[in-house]
Amino acid sequence: xERALRSLLVQSLSVLTLCAVADxxxxxxxxxxxxxxxxxxxxxxxxxxxxxxxxxIGCALGSRLGTALHxxxxxxxxxxxxxxxxxxxxxxxxxxxGSVTVAGISLAVRGSLGLSSRILDLLGIAxxxxxxxGVLITFLTIAVALLSxxxxxxxxxxxxxxxxxxxxxxxxxxxxxxVLFWG
Numbered sequence: 031x032e033r034a035l036r037s038l039l040v041q042s043l044s045v046l047t048l049c050a051v052a053d054x055x056x057x058x059x060x061x062x063x064x065x066x067x068x069x070x071x072x073x074x075x076x077x078x079x080x081x082x083x084x085x086x087i088g089c090a091l092g093s094r095l096g097t098a099l100h101x102x103x104x105x106x107x108x109x110x111x112x113x114x115x116x117x118x119x120x121x122x123x124x125x126x127x128g129s130v131t132v133a134g135i136s137l138a139v140r141g142s143l144g145l146s147s148r149i150l151d152l153l154g155i156a157x158x159x160x161x162x163x164g165v166l167i168t169f170l171t172i173a174v175a176l177l178s179x180x181x182x183x184x185x186x187x188x189x190x191x192x193x194x195x196x197x198x199x200x201x202x203x204x205x206x207x208x209v210l211f212w213g
Contacts, residue, residue, distance in 0.1 A: 052195045059202045066209045072147035075136040076156055077205060083128045083160075085197030088167045091121045092189025095175040099185060106179045108172070118168050125164025129156040155212060159204040166200050167193065 060077070067074045094117050098104035104113045133156035140147045171193050178188040 048192075048195075052199060055199055059199070059206055063202070063206050063209070066206070070148070070151050070155065070209060070212070071145070072136055072140050072152050073155065073205075073209065075140060076132055076152060077202070079132045079135075080129065080156060080160060080163075080205065081198050081201045083132065084125065084163050084167050084201040085194040087121050087124050087128070087164065088171045088193030088197045089190045091117055091168065091171045092175050092193050093186060095172065096179070096185030096189060099175065099179045106176050108176070114172065118172060121168045121171070122161075122164050125160050125168075126157070129160025129164075132156055132160075151212065155205065155208050159201070159208040162208070163197070163201040163204040166204070167197050170196055170200075 095104060095114075098113045098117075099106060104111060108114075130153065133153045136156075137147055137149060137152060171189060174192050175185045175189050178185045
């Protein structure tokens with residue numbers, strides 16, 4: 031019992047410490063992005079929900095994969111099983127729909143406040159960056175869940191914090207890249 035508790039504590043603390051340090055890099059990228067917020071009116075209203083959305087979708091996918099691995103429905107290797115492919119496609123679909131929804135809500139809020147926004151700019155940035163981040167996070171979530179299970183770590187203790195952190199970093203970077211090339 032004591033050994034299992036020690037293992038759980040080591041897993042959790044090491045992962046959470048690594049994630050806390052890594053989250054500072056997402057904040058640094060966001061800080062370097064602040065001049066772009068002035069170029070695209072309304073962008074600032076979309077960044078927090080887009081970032082949060084990716085982490086939530088990655089955590090949910092990680093939990094589903096962890097459960098499937100523990101139940102033996104999913105084997106700890108890459109395969110074209112319905113459990114893996116279906117969950118990955120659902121996560122990517124949620125990322126796309128969620129990104130469009132975030133852009134729509136942002137536009138509605140800005141419009142109700144009498145603030146102008148360029149509809150195509152916000153919708154395009156949300157859709158492209160959300161899809162890019164969604165695809166990357168989906169594949170990383172699968173990798174983290176499978177790798178942690180192979181190493182005999184509980185994927186539920188690892189994928190949640192790791193995907194929340196990676197979701198923040200990847201989404202901020204994707205938004206930054208899209209805005210940078212958006213013009």
